Amino acid sequence: MKTFFKLFIANTRQFFRDRMALGFTFAFPVVFMVIFGLVFSGAEEFQYDVGLVNDDASPTGAAVAEAFGQIPIFSVTEGELEDQLEELENGGYRAVLYIPGGIAESIARGEPVDIKLYYDPSQTTSIQIIQPVVREFVNGINQMLTQQPALVRLQEESIQLKELGNIDYLVPGVVAMSIMFLGLFSGLPLIQQREKKILKRLGATPIHRANIIYSQVFLRLLLALTQTAIIIAIAYFLFDVAILGNWLMLLALILLGTLTFVGLGYMVAAFARTEEGAMPVIQLIQFPMLFLSGIFFPVEFLPEFMKPVLNALPLSYLGDGLRQVMVEASPVFSLSTDFLVLGGWLLASLVVSVRFFRWE
């Protein structure tokens, strides 16, 4: 126990004196969190610039124009038709709405009025959003003018307690990513110490060598908890993302996740002889996981044939578990599956590491 404690103190000292490791462990997730937060927390207030031309002088025209101006996702600017269309062509607007003159008279006569929507078909993404909104808007006006009550209405209700924004989805993702980095890189100190014959030197003393590993793993677990606490604090204080789930479950998931990825990191250390040899292997493991495990965007985006890959990656399960526990996102897998698969990966990596690890 004394040996474990002394080695732990020594490891901790060395960790905090290694600026690179320190920056990688703490600064990187913080920077990541802040940048993601700034980019994605504003997404809900996003507006499209849209032009408006009102050639009608009657109160009806003015009412339509005013109602159009109140659509939340549009930032509306009024002007003359010719100028507005030129601006649309120049890319200043995503669309231009044209209200022709004399609509009050037409309505009185019972003739249909053509409100025109000009758009640039090359801007497919924004048009897919703008078109239905404008259609809905025109339907609304029709209903208002004809005074007919709607017979069927759609009532929208989210099944989540709280509306999830992008940022809510990303916080568990950043935690999962940080744990993966922390774990995968935890084999490096071991490789270094083996290369410099430090492991051999420690082995020449009467201590039990397993203490060297235990003390390192213990440090990694504490670092993972600290890292997660920092990310959660930033999410809460800067971007108003609160933890909704069970804290004990969160703790268990972080500890298991860290152990699993530390296990994978040690597996790398078991096979790579040098630090330079280990780096590409780590990259090879971490990059597919970053993009295919759904920690930063929902997995529905991925084509069907990629699904088996997703289902094999431990990060998918850590990310899914963390999302469920942290922000109560809808599960991809059940929480017990998440725990089981992570545990399975941990066991497998331990068996392989113990079998192939060399002290010299």
Place this chain on the structure above:
Amino acid sequence: MCTETTMNFCNSAGDSCKITGVVITVENLYKTYGAIKAVDGISFHVEAGEVFGMLGPNGAGKTTTTEIIEGLREPDSGSVSVLGMKHGRGSDKIKERIGIQLQAPSLLPLLNVEEVLDLFASFYKRHISVEEVLERVSLTDSRKVLSKNLSGGQQQRLSVAIALINDPEIAFLDEPTTGLDPQARRNLWTVIQEMKNRGKTVFLTTHYMEEAETLCDRLVIIDYGKIIAAGSPRDLIRSNFKESAIQFEMASPPDKESLMAMPGVTQAAIDGTEVSVYSQDIPASMAALLKMAEQDTNGGLLNLHVRQATLEDVFLKLTGRKIRE
């Protein structure tokens, strides 16, 4: 010739128990790596309180032999007993009582001197204070320096300090002075001599002849995994040379036969432009050499000097090579 048992008796005047008898016995040790016979049938014993040297060129098998004795490697065959114990089950007990300095400094780079020693001290049931060991290797002033920032000599001394921290009965020092400047080397010699004065046993490997000559009570010379000579430095020199050595350089040295034909000359060795002539009659041999030099048109004799034979000469005589080839 030697007993396996180690006896302890306490000196009434001293505060520590001294150990007498044989502390290390090595018998018929073999170790091969692929086709290379790193250790090829080595046997010797080390007595308590002596500085025992293992001398040989790089790659002779010194480190492999040492690490087998330390319990860090397994021999293919042969037996080793340290302080009356065998490695394997008794390993931790042996490790508790010996100090090891590996050839590589093996220091934790981001810990300072004091922290490294404190860490290693905590691994042993019995150890001397960090303060005391710092004093012994003269690192007290560098106690707060991170080990990666130490000079080569300081790193070696720290590495030796780690070997001394558990106040070991036997200290194994594997080429402790390699790569050190003369000053740092002499500092380490003092540390080793002090250990001996305390009644400790020191097992030293080196490829420096003068180091072995100065420090070792007894030594074995090893080449290609075999012991080629054993004894005290003085005995080794005396049994090989009754004569002194005349040394010089010559751009185009004469052949060995003409040197051997000179009066008093018993042995001659030519190594490139360097010539060593061993003579029982220095004035007569010298006269003949100078006469030969007068006829030489290629620059004559350079750096001519006469000296007593050394271990270097013994090695040269036994192997036909210089040790640092």
